[in-house]
Amino acid sequence: MTNTTLKLLAQQLQLSISTVSRALKDHPDIAASTKAKVHALAQSMDYEPNAYAIQLRTQNSRILGVIVPAISNLFYDSFISAVEEESRKHNYALMIMQSSNQPENELNNLKIFRQNRVSGVFACLSSHPQNLEVYHKMNEREIPIVFFDIVPKDNRFTKVRMADERCATIAAEKVIQRNGKKVLAIFGDPGLSISQKRKNAFQTFMESYAPKIHVTYANASSSLEAGELIHKQYSKTQKFDTVFCMTDEILIGVMKAIQALNIKIPNEVGVITISNGFIPNLYYPKICYVETSGYELGKLAFVQMMANIKGGKTQTELTVDAKFVEGGSL
Amino acid sequence: MTNTTLKLLAQQLQLSISTVSRALKDHPDIAASTKAKVHALAQSMDYEPNAYAIQLRTQNSRILGVIVPAISNLFYDSFISAVEEESRKHNYALMIMQSSNQPENELNNLKIFRQNRVSGVFACLSSHPQNLEVYHKMNEREIPIVFFDIVPKDNRFTKVRMADERCATIAAEKVIQRNGKKVLAIFGDPGLSISQKRKNAFQTFMESYAPKIHVTYANASSSLEAGELIHKQYSKTQKFDTVFCMTDEILIGVMKAIQALNIKIPNEVGVITISNGFIPNLYYPKICYVETSGYELGKLAFVQMMANIKGGKTQTELTVDAKFVEGGSL
DNA sequence: CAAATTATATCAAACGTTTGCGAAACTATT
DNA sequence: AATAGTTTCGCAAACGTTTGATATAATTTG
Numbered sequence: 042m043t044n045t046t047l048k049l050l051a052q053q054l055q056l057s058i059s060t061v062s063r064a065l066k067d068h069p070d071i072a073a074s075t076k077a078k079v080h081a082l083a084q085s086m087d088y089e090p091n092a093y094a095i096q097l098r099t100q101n102s103r104i105l106g107v108i109v110p111a112i113s114n115l116f117y118d119s120f121i122s123a124v125e126e127e128s129r130k131h132n133y134a135l136m137i138m139q140s141s142n143q144p145e146n147e148l149n150n151l152k153i154f155r156q157n158r159v160s161g162v163f164a165c166l167s168s169h170p171q172n173l174e175v176y177h178k179m180n181e182r183e184i185p186i187v188f189f190d191i192v193p194k195d196n197r198f199t200k201v202r203m204a205d206e207r208c209a210t211i212a213a214e215k216v217i218q219r220n221g222k223k224v225l226a227i228f229g230d231p232g233l234s235i236s237q238k239r240k241n242a243f244q245t246f247m248e249s250y251a252p253k254i255h256v257t258y259a260n261a262s263s264s265l266e267a268g269e270l271i272h273k274q275y276s277k278t279q280k281f282d283t284v285f286c287m288t289d290e291i292l293i294g295v296m297k298a299i300q301a302l303n304i305k306i307p308n309e310v311g312v313i314t315i316s317n318g319f320i321p322n323l324y325y326p327k328i329c330y331v332e333t334s335g336y337e338l339g340k341l342a343f344v345q346m347m348a349n350i351k352g353g354k355t356q357t358e359l360t361v362d363a364k365f366v367e368g369g370s371l
Numbered sequence: 372m373t374n375t376t377l378k379l380l381a382q383q384l385q386l387s388i389s390t391v392s393r394a395l396k397d398h399p400d401i402a403a404s405t406k407a408k409v410h411a412l413a414q415s416m417d418y419e420p421n422a423y424a425i426q427l428r429t430q431n432s433r434i435l436g437v438i439v440p441a442i443s444n445l446f447y448d449s450f451i452s453a454v455e456e457e458s459r460k461h462n463y464a465l466m467i468m469q470s471s472n473q474p475e476n477e478l479n480n481l482k483i484f485r486q487n488r489v490s491g492v493f494a495c496l497s498s499h500p501q502n503l504e505v506y507h508k509m510n511e512r513e514i515p516i517v518f519f520d521i522v523p524k525d526n527r528f529t530k531v532r533m534a535d536e537r538c539a540t541i542a543a544e545k546v547i548q549r550n551g552k553k554v555l556a557i558f559g560d561p562g563l564s565i566s567q568k569r570k571n572a573f574q575t576f577m578e579s580y581a582p583k584i585h586v587t588y589a590n591a592s593s594s595l596e597a598g599e600l601i602h603k604q605y606s607k608t609q610k611f612d613t614v615f616c617m618t619d620e621i622l623i624g625v626m627k628a629i630q631a632l633n634i635k636i637p638n639e640v641g642v643i644t645i646s647n648g649f650i651p652n653l654y655y656p657k658i659c660y661v662e663t664s665g666y667e668l669g670k671l672a673f674v675q676m677m678a679n680i681k682g683g684k685t686q687t688e689l690t691v692d693a694k695f696v697e698g699g700s701l
Numbered sequence: 702c703a704a705a706t707t708a709t710a711t712c713a714a715a716c717g718t719t720t721g722c723g724a725a726a727c728t729a730t731t
Numbered sequence: 732a733a734t735a736g737t738t739t740c741g742c743a744a745a746c747g748t749t750t751g752a753t754a755t756a757a758t759t760t761g
Contacts, residue, residue, distance in 0.1 A: 044488075044512065044747095046746095046747055046748090047747065047748070048747075048748095056710080056711090057710065057711045057712080058711090058747085058748085058749095059710080059711065059712080059713095059748095059749080059750075060709085060710055060711070062747095062748070062749065062750090063710090063749090063750090066749095069708095070708075070709060070710075071708095071709070071710075072708075072709060072710085075709080075710085087508065089482070089485045089486050090486055090747085090748075091427070091486070091488065091746085091747050091748070092486040092487045092488065093423045093424075093426045093427040093432070093487075093488060093746085093747080093748090094423075094427055094716090094746070094747035094748040094749090095747080095748055095749080096423045096716090096748095097421070097423040097424055097427055097715095097716045097717065097718090097746090097747080097748075098715075098716050098747080098748045098749050098750090099716085099748080099749070100716070102423070111452070112442070112448050112451050112452050112455065113445075113448040113449050113451075113452045114448075115443075118442050118443040118444075118448050119443050121442050121443070122441070122442050122443045122469065125442065125467075125468065125469055129468075129476075129479075134466060134468075134483050134487065135466065135467060135468070136464060136465065136466055137455075137465060137467050138455065138459075138464075138465070139452065139455055146459075149459075152419070153464050155419045156419050156420055156421070156422040157422045157423075157464065158374075158421060158422065158423060178417065182374065293653055296653070296655075297653070297654070297655045298655075300654060300655035301655040301656075320653070323623055323626070323627070323650070323653060324627070324630060325626075325627045325628075325630035325631040326631075374717095376716095376717060376718090377717065377718070378717075386740080386741090387740070387741045387742080388717085388718085388719095388741090389718095389719080389720075389740080389741065389742080389743095390739085390740055390741070392717095392718070392719065392720090393719090393720090393740090396719095399738095400738075400739060400740075401738095401739070401740080402738075402739060402740085405739080405740085420717085420718080421716085421717050421718070423716085423717080423718090424716070424717035424718040424719090424746090425717080425718055425719080426718095426746090427716090427717080427718075427745095427746045427747065427748090428717080428718045428719050428720090428745075428746050429718080429719070429746085430746070702761105703760105703761100704759100704760080704761090705758105705759080705760070705761095706757100706758080706759065706760080707756105707757080707758070707759080708755105708756085708757070708758085709754100709755085709756080709757090710753105710754085710755080710756095711752105711753080711754070711755090712751105712752085712753075712754090713750100713751100713752090713753100714749100714750090714751095714752105715748100715749085715750095716747105716748085716749090717746105718745100718746085719744100719745085719746090720743100720744090720745095721742105721743100721744095722741105722742085722743095723740105723741090723742080723743105724739100724740085724741075724742095725738105725739085725740080725741095726737100726738085726739080726740100727736100727737075727738075727739095728735105728736080728737070728738090729734105729735085729736075729737090730733105730734080730735075730736085731732100731733090731734080731735095
C-alpha cells in the first residue's frame with residue numbers, strides 16, 4: 042500500500058494540489074467548505090505529510106542532533122531526557138548518536154547530521170584532544186552548535202557546562218564544616234580537564250581556608266582502582282576520616298571497599314561525592330553529594346539552542362550551578 | 372554560506388548534474404578522468420549529499436525509530452546502545468523518542484516517525500493497556516515494526532523479549548540449590564504482565580519442586596515500598612533467610628533496608644535478583660542475579676529488523692535467554 | 702451597470718537528487 | 732568507407748511539498 046500524497050487527495054477531490062495544501066494548513070484563501078472536504082478526506086485516507094518533501098522545500102529539517110560519549114550513562118541520559126522533553130514541546134525531533142569517546146565516531150556522526158541537514162547539534166567532545174575544524178566548518182555553514190559538559194576552550198562557540206570548580210569547592214567547604222581532619226580526595230583520569238579543574242579548585246580551597254587539615258590526593262580512573270585505593274590507605278597507620286569522590290564511578294569503588302572492610306559511615310569515615318544523585322541514594326545512609334544535574338544542563342542547552350537558531354549568534358559560556366544535597370554520610 | 376549541491380559542482384565543471392551524480396558514485400559510464408575531477412572539486416567544496424533529496428527520490432530514509440518508556444533507564448539505555456551500534460554498522464541513523472509510559476506520547480512519536488518515513492521502528496509498549504490499531508496500520512503501510520521487552524499478545528507482529536518466565540524459574544532453582552528455607556519473594560506492580568509472568572513461574576516452580584519451602588509473596592512498585600517490606604518482615608519472629616527481588620528497583624530498596632538493619636549478606640540472609648548486572652555489582656558482596664541483558668535484546672531486535680526490511684514478514688516471537696551470574700550474596 | 706474589490710482556486714517553479722533513455726563521439730570491424 | 736559497437740555524457744522526468752503570481756468568479760461600490 043502506497044502512502045497518501047497531496048496529489049492523490051487532489052485527484053480524488055478534483056482540486057489542485059496547491060488548494061489541498063493550503064486547505065490543510067488553514068490558509069485564508071480557501072473556502073471553509075473546501076477545507077472541510079479536504080480535511081475529511083485527508084483524515085480518512087490517513088494522510089501524513091512527507092517530512093522529506095517539506096524539508097527539501099523549506100530547507101528546515103526541525104531535527105536536532107545530539108552527540109554523547111555514551112547513551113548508557115547516568116549523566117548523559119538525563120541530559121538527553123531533558124533535551125528530548127524540550128524538543129517535543131518545540132516540535133523538533135531528535136537524532137542521537139554516541140561517540141564512544143572515539144573522535145572517529147564523532148566525525149562520522151557529524152557527517153550524518155550534516156547530510157540530514159539538522160537544524161542544530163548538541164555536542165559533547167570525546168575526551169581525547171582533537172581539532173575543532175569540523176565544528177568551525179559547521180559554524181560557517183550556519184549550523185548552530187551547543188557544546189555541553191566537555192566543551193572546547195575556543196570562545197567562538199556556545200557552551201553550557203556544569204560549574205565544575207564550584208562543585209569541588211562546595212565539597213571542600215562541607216568537609217571542613219563537618220570537621221574532617223584527614224581527608225582522602227580521589228580524582229578521575231588526570232588527563233581529563235574536568236579532573237584537573239576539580240582538583241585545582243579543591244586544593245586551592247583547602248590550602249587557603251584550612252591549611253592545617255591533612256589531605257591526600259589520589260587518582261583513580263575506574264571503580265576498581267578507587268576500591269583498591271581505599272584498601273591500601275585504610276591499612277595504613279595514618280587512616281583517613283573523610284573521603285571525597287570526584288565522580289559516581291569512584292564512589293562506587295569506594296563504597297564497595299567500605300562495605301567489604303565493614304567501615305561504618307559516618308561514624309568511622311565520612312563520604313562526600315559529586316553526582317547527579319542516583320548512585321548516592323542507593324546506599325544507607327544516603328551519601329552526601331554536590332549535585333550536577335544532567336537534566337538541568339539539558340534544559341539550559343536547549344534554551345541556548347533556540348536562542349542560537351532564532352537570534353543568530355550567542356557566543357557565551359553558561360554554567361549550571363551546583364548545590365549541596367544532604368545525606369547521612371558526613 | 373549556502374550548501375554545495377550537485378548543480379553547483381556541475382556548473383563549476385561544465386558538466387551535467389547527472390554526470391556529476393554518477394561520477395560521485397563510481398558509475399561505470401563515467402570516464403576515470405572525469406571522476407577524478409569531480410571528486411576533487413566535491414572534496415574541496417565540502418559537498419555533502421542532501422539526505423532529504425535522496426530520500427524523497429529513492430523513497431528510502433535509512434532511519435530507524437526507537438520508542439522506549441524512558442531513555443534514562445539502565446535496561447533501555449543498554450538496549451538503545453546495542454541498536455545504535457548495529458545501526459551504525461549497517462548505515463542507518465536512529466531516531467529515539469521516549470513515551471514516558473503515556474500512550475498519548477507513544478502515538479505522537481509514531482506520527483513523527485511516519486512523517487519522517489522511517490524504514491522501521493522498534494517499539495516498547497507503554498505499560499497501560501491500549502489498542503494496537505496504529506501498529507496495524509503501519510504494518511499495512513509496510514513499515515516494519517519490531518516490538519521489544521513489553522510486547523503485544525497479537526502474533527501478527529514481530530517480537531523480541533526477555534525470557535521472563537525462565538528468569539524467575541532459574542532464580543527459584545538457585546534459591547533451592549543454596550538451601551533457602553524461608554524465602555521472601557518481592558514482585559513489581561501486579562498490573563504489569565511481566566510481574567504476573569515472573570510470579571507465576573516462580574510460584575509454579577516452588578510449589579512443584581520444593582513444596583516444603585516457605586515462600587512469602589509480596590508486591591512493591593517502588594524501592595521505597597520494597598525497603599519498608601524488609602523492615603516489616605524482618606521484625607517478625609518468623610524471619611526470612613533469602614530474598615528474591617524481581618527488578619533492580621526492588622533490589623535497591625531491599626539493599627538499603629538491609630544496610631540500615633545491618634544484616635550480613637550472605638550469612639544472615641541471601642539475596643538474588645533479576646537484573647542487567649549494573650546495580651548488583653554496586654554492592655559488596657556482589658549480588659547474585661539472573662541476567663536480562665538489554666544489550667543482547669538490542670542486538671537480537673536489530674537482526675529481526677533487518678530480516679523484516681529485507682525478506683518481508685518474519686512474524687515470530689524470539690526471546691533472549693537468561694543466565695545466572697554468580698555473586699557472593701547467596 | 703461598469704468598475705473596483707474580494708473571495709476562491711489554479712499555475713508553475715523550485716528544493717536536490719536519481720535514473721531510464723537517448724545522443725554524440727570514438728573505435729573497431731568488415 | 733559504411734556499419735556496428737563502445738564509451739562517455741546530457742535530457743528530462745519524477746519524488747511530495749510550498750508559495751508567489753495569476754486567473755476566474757462572485758460581490759460590492761459609486
